[in-house]
Amino acid sequence: MQRKLINLIGTQFGKLIVIDRVFDKPKQTRWLCKCDCGNETIVYSRNLRGGFTKSCGCYNHSEEWKVEHKKGLEKFGVRLGKNHPKWNGGKDKIICVECGKEFLDYKTNNRILCSKKCAGKYQGRQRLGENSHFWKNGKPKCVDCAKTLTGYGSVRCMKCAGIFKRINQFLEDKRECNRYKIWRKDVYQRDNWKCRIGDKNCSGRIIAHHILGWASYPELRYEVNNGITLCLAHHPLKRAEEKRLSPFFMDLVSVSKV
Numbered sequence: 001m002q003r004k005l006i007n008l009i010g011t012q013f014g015k016l017i018v019i020d021r022v023f024d025k026p027k028q029t030r031w032l033c034k035c036d037c038g039n040e041t042i043v044y045s046r047n048l049r050g051g052f053t054k055s056c057g058c059y060n061h062s063e064e065w066k067v068e069h070k071k072g073l074e075k076f077g078v079r080l081g082k083n084h085p086k087w088n089g090g091k092d093k094i095i096c097v098e099c100g101k102e103f104l105d106y107k108t109n110n111r112i113l114c115s116k117k118c119a120g121k122y123q124g125r126q127r128l129g130e131n132s133h134f135w136k137n138g139k140p141k142c143v144d145c146a147k148t149l150t151g152y153g154s155v156r157c158m159k160c161a162g163i164f165k166r167i168n169q170f171l172e173d174k175r176e177c178n179r180y181k182i183w184r185k186d187v188y189q190r191d192n193w194k195c196r197i198g199d200k201n202c203s204g205r206i207i208a209h210h211i212l213g214w215a216s217y218p219e220l221r222y223e224v225n226n227g228i229t230l231c232l233a234h235h236p237l238k239r240a241e242e243k244r245l246s247p248f249f250m251d252l253v254s255v256s257k258v
Contacts, residue, residue, distance in 0.1 A: 005029065006045075006049075008031055008045065008048065008049075009021070009031075013033075013048045013049075013051070013053070013054060014051075014053075014054025014055055014059070015035050015036040015037070015054060015055040015056075015058075015059060016033040016034065016035055016041070016043065016048070016053070016054065016055060016056070017033060017034050018031045018032070018033050018048070019031075019032045019033060019034050019040075020032045022042055028044065029044070029045040030042050030043065030044055030045065031043055031044075031045060031048060033048070033056075035055055035056035035058065036055075037055075037056065037058045039056040039058070040056075041056040041057075088106070088108065090106075091104040091105055091106055092104070092105070092106070092107050094107075094111060094112070094114075096112070096113055096114040096115075096118055097112045097113065097122065098113055098114075098118035098119075098121055098122045099114065099118050101114050136152065139151075139152060140152065140154065140155070142155075142156050142157040142160050143155055143156060143160075144156055144157075144160040144163075144164070145157060145159075145160055175214075179222050180221070180222070182222075183208070183221070183222045183223075183224065183227065184208040184227070186224045186227075187208040187224060187227035187228065187229055188206070188208065188229055190224060190229075191228070191229035193206065193229070194206065194229065195229060195230055195231040195234060196228050196229055196230065196249075196252050196253075197230065197231075197234045197252075201233050201234070202231045202233055202234065203231060203232065203233045204231050204232025204233055205231070205232060206229050206230065206231055207229070207230055207231070207232065207235050208227050208228075208229060209227065209228050209229070209230045209235055209236075209249070210226055210227060211226050211227065211228055211246050211249045211250055211253070212226055212246065213239075213242065225253055227253075228249045228252060228253055
């Protein structure tokens with residue numbers, strides 16, 4: 001059996017006066033009400049008749065509501081503020097260490113920042129420099145001139161890197177470095193400054209020859225046992241001839257070691 005609709009138009013509930021019915025929800029009766037403050041609001045019928053809604057919301061922010069709320073708490077023995085057993089002096093004024101703004105909070109919370117924005121800036125700054133987990137004693141210095149470098153992965157500055165490349169790479173490829181000169185002198189001294197073959201066909205100046213090629217075996221470039229003294233007549237002029245004579249030259253060097 002369908003219930004009979006109770007007409008509430010013109011009836012006052014607290015600060016609300018019912019003006020008209022709202023038909024947007026057929027199964028739920030709602031009413032358009034006007035508050036004493038001038039605002040209009042839509043309220044369910046059960047909330048009006050049950051006394052749950054008495055204003056548009058302005059009553060909840062009024063001084064009258066605060067007084068009644070306080071009386072209700074005192075009636076049930078609820079103690080607030082200084083009367084509370086855990087009262088610890090209330091909120092104190094704290095200065096934000098990031099922006100210098102003053103805000104209120106309890107000292108027991110140990111807050112030093114006023115907002116999440118300041119917290120992000122503060123934490124980001126704390127992870128810079130020595131506090132960063134990527135810290136590697138700052139930017140490196142040039143190993144040659146001790147100048148501070150801009151990149152963390154660099155070893156030399158651009159000027160020293162160019163000098164190092166010319167001296168240690170270009171000269172070694174051209175056999176003009178001091179290590180090559182010392183190696184050649186050691187080979188000559190071991191072979192008594194003479195061609196190791198030493199037959200009647202010897203002619204021309206002597207040369208310190210690499211048994212295993214300079215380009216193919218860079219790790220053996222300055223090994224004395226990888227060198228042999230030859231004259232121009234016995235020095236191989238072709239790569240294929242060098243590879244063919246390599247075992248023969250190795251045998252000559254091994255005999256000299258014994």
